[in-house]
Amino acid sequence: MATTPAPTAPRSAVRSLLRLWPYVRPVRARLGTAAVVAVVASCTGLVIPLVLKWIVDGPVADRDTGGVWLGALYLLLLGIAEAALFGLRRWLVARPLAGVEAAMRADLYRHLQRLPVAFHDRWASGQLLSRGTTDLMLLRMFLAFPLTFLLVNSVTILVGVLIMLAQDWTLGLVLLAPALPVMVVCWLFEKRYSQVARRAQDQVGDLTTLVEESVLGIRIIKGFGRHRSQALAFRDLSRTLRGTELAKARLLAGIFAAITTLPELAIGAALVLGTVQVADGDLSAGTLVAFLSTALALRWPVESIGFLLAMSQEAATATERYFEVMDAAPESGTGQPADAAAPVPVPTRARARSQNRSSDHDGLRFENVRFRYPDAEAGSVPVLDGVDLHVRHGETMALVGGTGSGKTTLTALVPRLHEVTAGRITLDGVDITAMPRQELRTLVAVAFEEPTLFSAGVGENVLMGAADTAGEAELRRALAVAQADFVHALPQGTDTQVGEQGLSLSGGQRQRLALARAVVGTPRFLVLDDPLSALDVHTEALVEAALRRVLAGTTALVVAHRPSTVLLADRVALLSGGRVTAVGTHHELLRTNAEYAWLMSGRTETSERETR
Numbered sequence: 001m002a003t004t005p006a007p008t009a010p011r012s013a014v015r016s017l018l019r020l021w022p023y024v025r026p027v028r029a030r031l032g033t034a035a036v037v038a039v040v041a042s043c044t045g046l047v048i049p050l051v052l053k054w055i056v057d058g059p060v061a062d063r064d065t066g067g068v069w070l071g072a073l074y075l076l077l078l079g080i081a082e083a084a085l086f087g088l089r090r091w092l093v094a095r096p097l098a099g100v101e102a103a104m105r106a107d108l109y110r111h112l113q114r115l116p117v118a119f120h121d122r123w124a125s126g127q128l129l130s131r132g133t134t135d136l137m138l139l140r141m142f143l144a145f146p147l148t149f150l151l152v153n154s155v156t157i158l159v160g161v162l163i164m165l166a167q168d169w170t171l172g173l174v175l176l177a178p179a180l181p182v183m184v185v186c187w188l189f190e191k192r193y194s195q196v197a198r199r200a201q202d203q204v205g206d207l208t209t210l211v212e213e214s215v216l217g218i219r220i221i222k223g224f225g226r227h228r229s230q231a232l233a234f235r236d237l238s239r240t241l242r243g244t245e246l247a248k249a250r251l252l253a254g255i256f257a258a259i260t261t262l263p264e265l266a267i268g269a270a271l272v273l274g275t276v277q278v279a280d281g282d283l284s285a286g287t288l289v290a291f292l293s294t295a296l297a298l299r300w301p302v303e304s305i306g307f308l309l310a311m312s313q314e315a316a317t318a319t320e321r322y323f324e325v326m327d328a329a330p331e332s333g334t335g336q337p338a339d340a341a342a343p344v345p346v347p348t349r350a351r352a353r354s355q356n357r358s359s360d361h362d363g364l365r366f367e368n369v370r371f372r373y374p375d376a377e378a379g380s381v382p383v384l385d386g387v388d389l390h391v392r393h394g395e396t397m398a399l400v401g402g403t404g405s406g407k408t409t410l411t412a413l414v415p416r417l418h419e420v421t422a423g424r425i426t427l428d429g430v431d432i433t434a435m436p437r438q439e440l441r442t443l444v445a446v447a448f449e450e451p452t453l454f455s456a457g458v459g460e461n462v463l464m465g466a467a468d469t470a471g472e473a474e475l476r477r478a479l480a481v482a483q484a485d486f487v488h489a490l491p492q493g494t495d496t497q498v499g500e501q502g503l504s505l506s507g508g509q510r511q512r513l514a515l516a517r518a519v520v521g522t523p524r525f526l527v528l529d530d531p532l533s534a535l536d537v538h539t540e541a542l543v544e545a546a547l548r549r550v551l552a553g554t555t556a557l558v559v560a561h562r563p564s565t566v567l568l569a570d571r572v573a574l575l576s577g578g579r580v581t582a583v584g585t586h587h588e589l590l591r592t593n594a595e596y597a598w599l600m601s602g603r604t605e606t607s608e609r610e611t612r
């Protein structure tokens with residue numbers, strides 16, 4: 001079952017964030033310019049106290065009204081310049097950062113498509129979804145604000161402190177006194193916040209998974225009256241998330257209190273000391289005003305450090321989570337190790353036929369195939385162990401076996417949805433691991449027991465199984481073969497949109513469309529996992545008749561549960577105990593193999609009962 005994978009070993013926030021560089025590189029000029037603009041804007045704000053000092057010590061002391069008005073005009077212009085520069089910064093970063101987010105999302109999606117099925121078996125879909133949505137949004141916000149403002153605020157604080165020290169170094173030192181304790185608090189905060197942020201983001205993923213499952217499984221939930229238990233599960237998860245968010249808020253409140261209180265105390269102390277100095281005539285009133293205005297102007301840059309660090313930490317966690325997926329190895333072109341021989345070209349249909357008419361290498365062969373699921377417990381028995389099977393060129397082989405005997409697993413190995421653990425599979429004599437995956441998947445078409453359709457038109461869904469050049473003619477033929485002519489009666493015919501996962505269609509309709517998709521590309525090899533399971537007996541008979549024509553022209557492996565499906569095949573293979581224990585015609589096996597006879601008799605009785 002898909003779960004939440006364990007997070008990778010923690011690394012420093014800076015090291016995690018540095019991994020964003022390839023995405024930030026193309027927009028570095030804009031981001032750099034925006035940062036410079038923000039620094040200039042922020043430092044413009046620091047000039048205001050100096051103008052105040054000039055007004056107090058100059059025009060105010062001299063009772064020069066014209067000078068006061070001039071000073072006010074300077075202040076107004078400085079204020080406008082500061083606001084305009086901050087506006088320019090925002091304009092500079094908005095578009096490029098939306099581009100960075102889009103590029104990262106596109107890369108994530110592309111990578112997800114290329115990751116092996118084993119990866120998707122392991123990962124919960126909500127965890128992947130939350131990485132592509134919430135985490136990327138956190139990253140964009142980090143690049144827009146904390147990245148710039150941690151720099152801007154540091155420069156502003158430095159310049160402000162220098163200005164204050166230049167005004168009066170004793171008062172300046174009083175204001176600097178809280179710097180060390182504030183730094184220690186920030187360090188402690190970062191360490192704790194990183195753990196809580198990771199927990200919260202993983203819990204968002206779990207919650208997303210639950211919501212997604214509930215939406216997709218709404219029929220089951222309603223059908224079994226499970227909405228109460230689902231709601232309880234949701235409430236528990238969202239309570240846990242709420243607890244984690246509250247823990248985050250407590251940490252934020254702590255750092256905010258420390259970052260606000262300590263500098264305020266220092267400003268208070270400086271105010272008292274400064275007033276005494278002014279009273280003693282050691283300091284001009286204008287200098288004290290400038291000093292305190294500068295200190296007050298630095299309040300925001302200092303106070304905002306708390307949430308800027310929090311946002312940076314969340315972004316570091318989001319980066320880690322993003323790269324946990326991006327670092328997973330995708331399916332390679334051939335699946336061979338890097339030093340393996342170059343991909344072998346796939347024999348053409350005609351060549352395969354002429355070369356292999358009487359060859360032992362023709363068709364589909366499983367040679368001593370062993371398979372264990374990658375996430376199976378170490379030491380557990382492999383699902384398949386020593387499977388030898390030869391489906392001759394043009395032959396249809398039915399695969400029969402008890403529940404859980406590994407039939408679906410075996411069929412998934414042919415298009416390399418999973419890789420064999422040992423042994424090999426060949427198509428017309430060519431090892432499938434030596435073929436480019438893309439080519440392999442054009443040679444082999446599959447239809448699974450659970451037919452998955454996409455939110456697209458009926459025609460588009462079917463034509464997914466064919467080359468891009470396929471059109472109306474191929475579509476009609478495939479629909480006819482799969483007895484899926486019902487689509488012509490749909491409101492917009494083959495353009496009719498099927499709902500998410502095709503849930504607006506009946507099970508049998510979906511299965512027929514999946515079958516049409518499997519045959520539309522006239523594949524050389526067909527792998528069908530019990531393709532008729534959801535059809536009523538009458539439709540099944542019609543589909544069977546059509547399938548018989550398709551199967552005559554291909555080499556096919558068909559998982560069969562019912563005798564009626566078995567009868568479509570030339571021969572039958574019995575899968576038992578992880579290997580093929582018998583191969584023969586249906587009637588031969590019925591006579592000679594007790595297990596097969598038992599499997600078929602049970603099903604005959606069941607199907608007869610069902611028919612009655």
Ligand SMILES: Nc1ncnc2c1ncn2[C@@H]1O[C@H](COP(=O)(O)OP(=O)(O)OP(=O)(O)O)[C@@H](O)[C@H]1O
Nearest residue numbers: 121373376383401402403404405406407408409410
């Ligand atoms: N992704 C997976 N990870 C681990 N084990 C798996 C996975 N998928 C299937 N299995 C296990 O592999 C075994 C074979 O499953 P498989 O689905 O191939 O059987 P089957 O013969 O097709 O069964 P059925 O007739 O019920 O469809 C089962 O024991 C199953 O639990």
